[in-house]
Amino acid sequence: MIKNDLFLRALNGENVERPPVWMMRQAGRYLPEFMEIKKKYDFFTRCQTPELASEITVQPIRRFGMDAAILFSDILVVPQAMDIEVQMKPNFGPYLPNPIRSIADVDRVVIPDVNKELDYVMKAIAMTKEKLASEIPLIGFAGSPWTLLCYCVQGEGSKTFDKAKEFCFTQPEAAHQLLQKITDTTIAYLKAKVHAGVNAVQVFDSWGGMLSPTDYKEFSWQYIQQIIDALKDLAPVIVFGKGCWFALGDMAKSGAAALGVDWTCSARNARYLSGGNITLQGNFDPSRLLSPPEEIKKMVTQMIRDFGKDKYIVNLGHGILPNVPVENAKAFIDAVKEFRP
Structure with a gap:
């Protein structure tokens, strides 16, 4: 039994004494203890070494005592397992030297044995569970499949993912x-993670908002729906689509346990668009963690009042930024823990 099950109860839509809190990208780059590890090991070594991944996962829990931990890893370990080369270049970000641009390229992509190719993730889960x-x-x-396609086709990060969209619109069969x-x-990967011991899963559709509502249904949502259908009876599924406020209505009927919301959608609109019955997660602007700690606390308290304490998980509207002071991150977490209805 999990001693602090606040997060799981909120996912289940139960009444809670206060909402649970965690932060996207909480394991990582804003923490001095993480930076010590970063000095010694490159990015994918940190992801692929279970001892390092599990240590990084629990670092913020030791410091701040969030209500949930998220396994330190990266979305791009999946393309790597599919035999697509992915590098992480310092001061540049992800780089794929052989981007997918044709049906022949798609044919060469393998569907791996995840328990073999991503075994290091499962080992990291086991070690983390022990530490927790x-x-x-x-x-x-x-x-999400669409977000991974963006990197696989573009070959790097982008403000527009124009090459990824061109591929979908000119070669739809290859894209699908x-x-x-x-x-x-x-x-298969998420099922293996649940089997290895995770208590919930989150699908990050970081680039979903790049698509029009019509294209989103075709190139992103139908594939996320397949993932929800396959996982929802095994573990709660959270779907986070950045910039995807227009899809909240469909998302709410999907069988997902909760929906992530970014900071461009107000609590009121998010409740309205999602029908008001599903657990929502979000949506503090990560840049707002650069405000003074006292201001952060006031804003977080107001955010909880706006969403309501039930069917709500406090989080950021995207990942925490590297330049956020540790005391500001602490103010964010403390404000939730100190909240009284």
Whole structure:
């Protein structure tokens, strides 16, 4: 039994004494203890070494005592397992030297044995569970098929993902084949994570907002729906689509346990668009963590009042920024823990 099950109860839609809190990207780059590890090991070494990944996962829990931990990893370990080369270049970000641009490229992409190719993730889960000692739940995650396609086709990060969109619009058959391969791999990967011990999973559709509502249904949502259908009876599924406020109505009927919301959508609109019955997660602007701690506390308290304490998980509207002072992150967490209705 998990001792602090606040997060799981909120996912289940139960009444709670206060909403639970965690932060996207809480394991990582804003913490001095993480930076010490970063000096010694490159990015994918940190992801692929279970001892390092599990240590990084629990660092913020030791410091701040969030209500859930999220496994330190990266969405791009999935393409790597599918035999697509992914590098992480310092001061640049992800780089794929052989981007997918044709049906022949798609044909070469493999659907891997996730227990073999991503065994290091499962080992990291086991080690993390041991460190957490049933105190709080552990979240596993994956990128959405569309978001992974963006990197696989573009070959790097982008403000527009124009090459990814061109590929989908000029070679839709090839695009759908690639999306299905990513979806099948992701389902197997998340099932393996649940089997290894994670208590909930989150799908990150970081680039969903790049698509029009019509294109979103075709190139993103139908594949996320497959993932939800395959996982929802095994573990609660959270779907976070950045910039995807227009899809909240469809998302709410999907069988997902909760929906992530970014900071461009107000609590009131998010409740209205999602029908008011599903647990929502979000949506503090990560840049607002650069405000003075006292101001952060006031804003977080107001955010909880806006969303309501039930069917709500306090989080950021995207990942925490590297330049956020540690005391500001602490103010964010403390404001939730000190909240009284």
